Amino acid sequence: MKDVLESILRGIGTGSVYALLGLGFVIIYKATRVISFAQPAFMLAGAVLVTYLVKPLGFFVALVVAALVTGALALGVERLAVRPMIGRPVFTVAIITLGIDIAVRVVVNALIGLDVRHVGDPWGLDTWKLPGGILIEQRHVAMVVTTAVLIAGLFLFFRYTRTGLAMRAASYDQEAALAQGVSVGAVFALSWALAGALAAVAGTFAAVGGSVSESLWLVALTALPVIILGGLDSLPGAVVGGLVVGVVQEVTATYQGDFPWLGGNFSVVTPYVVMLLILLVRPYGLFGTREVERV
Amino acid sequence: MRNRPLLRTSYGQEVALLDTTSKRVAVGGLLVVAFALPWLVQDEMLQLLGVACVTAVGAIGLNIVTGLAGQVSLGHAFFLAIGAYTAAALAGDPEGRTIGFGITEVLIWLPAAGLAAAVAGVLVAPLATRLRGLYLAIVTLGLVFIGAHVINEWSELTGGPGVGRQPPAPSLLGYDLNTTDAFLTRDQKLYLLMLVLLVLAALTARNLARSRVGRAFTAIRDRDIAAGVIGVNLARYKTVAFGVSSFYAGCAGALLYVGAGYFDPTSFNLLLSVQYIAMILIGGAGTVSGAVLGAFLITLLPRLTREVPSFLPFISNSPVESPNAYQLETVLYGVLIIVFLIFEPRGLFGIWIRLRNYWKAWPFSY
Numbered sequence: 001m002k003d004v005l006e007s008i009l010r011g012i013g014t015g016s017v018y019a020l021l022g023l024g025f026v027i028i029y030k031a032t033r034v035i036s037f038a039q040p041a042f043m044l045a046g047a048v049l050v051t052y053l054v055k056p057l058g059f060f061v062a063l064v065v066a067a068l069v070t071g072a073l074a075l076g077v078e079r080l081a082v083r084p085m086i087g088r089p090v091f092t093v094a095i096i097t098l099g100i101d102i103a104v105r106v107v108v109n110a111l112i113g114l115d116v117r118h119v120g121d122p123w124g125l126d127t128w129k130l131p132g133g134i135l136i137e138q139r140h141v142a143m144v145v146t147t148a149v150l151i152a153g154l155f156l157f158f159r160y161t162r163t164g165l166a167m168r169a170a171s172y173d174q175e176a177a178l179a180q181g182v183s184v185g186a187v188f189a190l191s192w193a194l195a196g197a198l199a200a201v202a203g204t205f206a207a208v209g210g211s212v213s214e215s216l217w218l219v220a221l222t223a224l225p226v227i228i229l230g231g232l233d234s235l236p237g238a239v240v241g242g243l244v245v246g247v248v249q250e251v252t253a254t255y256q257g258d259f260p261w262l263g264g265n266f267s268v269v270t271p272y273v274v275m276l277l278i279l280l281v282r283p284y285g286l287f288g289t290r291e292v293e294r295v
Numbered sequence: 296m297r298n299r300p301l302l303r304t305s306y307g308q309e310v311a312l313l314d315t316t317s318k319r320v321a322v323g324g325l326l327v328v329a330f331a332l333p334w335l336v337q338d339e340m341l342q343l344l345g346v347a348c349v350t351a352v353g354a355i356g357l358n359i360v361t362g363l364a365g366q367v368s369l370g371h372a373f374f375l376a377i378g379a380y381t382a383a384a385l386a387g388d389p390e391g392r393t394i395g396f397g398i399t400e401v402l403i404w405l406p407a408a409g410l411a412a413a414v415a416g417v418l419v420a421p422l423a424t425r426l427r428g429l430y431l432a433i434v435t436l437g438l439v440f441i442g443a444h445v446i447n448e449w450s451e452l453t454g455g456p457g458v459g460r461q462p463p464a465p466s467l468l469g470y471d472l473n474t475t476d477a478f479l480t481r482d483q484k485l486y487l488l489m490l491v492l493l494v495l496a497a498l499t500a501r502n503l504a505r506s507r508v509g510r511a512f513t514a515i516r517d518r519d520i521a522a523g524v525i526g527v528n529l530a531r532y533k534t535v536a537f538g539v540s541s542f543y544a545g546c547a548g549a550l551l552y553v554g555a556g557y558f559d560p561t562s563f564n565l566l567l568s569v570q571y572i573a574m575i576l577i578g579g580a581g582t583v584s585g586a587v588l589g590a591f592l593i594t595l596l597p598r599l600t601r602e603v604p605s606f607l608p609f610i611s612n613s614p615v616e617s618p619n620a621y622q623l624e625t626v627l628y629g630v631l632i633i634v635f636l637i638f639e640p641r642g643l644f645g646i647w648i649r650l651r652n653y654w655k656a657w658p659f660s661y
Contacts, residue, residue: 140386263448272437
């Protein structure tokens with residue numbers, strides 16, 4: 001029982017990182033109808049920036065600065081490589097983002113170099129003891145709190161600001177939004193910047209307690225099953241999907257030793273297995289809207 | 296007829312493979328050069344060209360499902376892996392460390408590898424009939440991860456990561472292709488085998504594309520609901536597309552590492568799938584010649600980037616310094632994809648079409 005609870009708590013922690021990543025994907029998807037495969041590169045870029053900035057600035061300031069810089073980077077990429085492609089098939093744009101991902105990641109990997117780089121967070125692997133002897137890692141609490149704050153901020157932003165309203169309008173119907181005076185171009189740019197910043201925060205938290213390495217990229221890819229699970233165009237879906245995937249992954253990691261035929265590290269592929277199972281039942285994910293198809 | 300090459304008097308002429316004299320001359324010349332190459336270039340270069348031929352077979356396969364039928368698949372590495380391990384297991388040494396049945400006849404293990412991959416493709420196809428567009432892309436990406444997990448763990452078959460196993464040793468009707476003898480060296484024999492396979496594969500794909508099935512594929516690609524309305528059986532043709540594409544991938548996977556003599560389960564990752572996507576996009580989606588061009592370009596690219604440090608001294612040839620030639624190679628994949636998609640969506644094939652049209656009308660602009 002203690003094991004189950006502990007692994008569920010761990011799962012909620014890592015799941016909230018997936019949720020942040022997933023939110024970035026969904027924000028871009030809602031604005032431009034494209035899945036940005038460049039998110040993993042931005043996530044890695046954010047984490048690497050933090051490792052460089054943490055010495056002079058301290059963890060929290062470094063995190064904010066890295067998020068802003070990565071947001072600006074994403075903005076630049078959108079301007080250079082994605083904006084010229086408006087009106088072209090979404091698959092083409094998705095493959096362009098894949099190209100961006102490859103190119104950006106080489107530069108970031110060169111910056112990581114051969115040393116072990118830490119994000120220099122204040123938590124490390126310290127734990128708190130809950131009643132009943134259950135251990136909870138402080139970093140997981142920090143992840144959940146950060147995610148909750150960011151989600152609340154995003155909710156307020158989309159619900160109560162003019163820009164948020166413009167973004168919702170543009171995702172609902174671009175032409176109607178244009179006719180009402182919304183600058184759809186600005187909405188695209190802002191979506192990419194927001195997604196880049198979220199990816200940077202998520203990347204930093206994914207590296208908390210460990211080190212920043214090229215394999216962090218695989219964490220970002222886990223966000224793909226997350227958004228498919230929740231539905232590509234649903235923000236709550238990304239959060240729920242992230243938590244579900246995180247919990248399933250951690251619980252499997254705890255018990256996979258009892259099922260040797262699954263092979264070691266089976267937990268790494270559980271997100272994809274869960275995704276396949278859900279998609280066979282619900283082709284548009286748990287919360288995704290069904291596409292209305294017309295010839 | 297001689298002076299009016301574009302005059303067609305029958306439907307047969309309209310759909311003919313090589314409809315003009317210049318095409319016949321060009322293709323014939325290319326084939327002669329390709330078959331003469333074993334006696335013209337070094338064995339080391341031949342091995343690379345052989346890999347390029349096999350890669351082109353794989354790219355033609357992906358081109359059928361993605362370029363022709365419009366079903367975006369990031370799962371090509373998965374099908375390549377199935378082909379590679381089926382062939383390696385069938386042809387492997389029965390006494391060896393990994394699973395092997397000792398059937399080295401290439402006419403047996405090559406089709407078997409293709410069929411095994413095709414069965415996997417047909418099993419995956421129901422997903423394609425339920426899902427569309429980017430959902431399908433991500434699900435096929437999931438396949439690559441699940442497949443990579445299985446082959447990494449199944450070390451009786453694959454040797455395990457870091458150890459790997461031997462690729463199949465080919466012999467054709469009892470004639471051993473894997474050793475050097477008095478007539479031909481090993482690399483010459485393997486190159487010829489791979490070249491013949493590429494010619495067969497390209498011809499089959501080209502014929503498929505201009506048949507009823509090929510027209511159904513393009514109808515599905517252009518607008519699947521409209522295709523369904525005019526009577527194309529979507530489920531059936533999507534299944535056929537995945538099956539045929541995976542058959543090509545299986546054959547390509549079986550031969551891909553024969554020249555190298557060793558392969559590792561970790562090579563069948565997402566990057567491999569992305570490389571194949573890059574090939575068909577850089578070459579020109581939907582065309583066989585484009586897929587072949589793209590495959591040759593991407594396979595020879597590492598070879599070209601190895602030469603760059605001698606021109607640009609600030610780029611290092613050592614993998615521990617940066618910037619180095621390996622990083623340059625990876626960046627080039629990314630940049631080539633972006634540049635081609637933005638400036639020439641029809642790829643290398645499109646560039647060729649533009650050149651041809653320019654000289655056709657020269658000295659007039661149109």
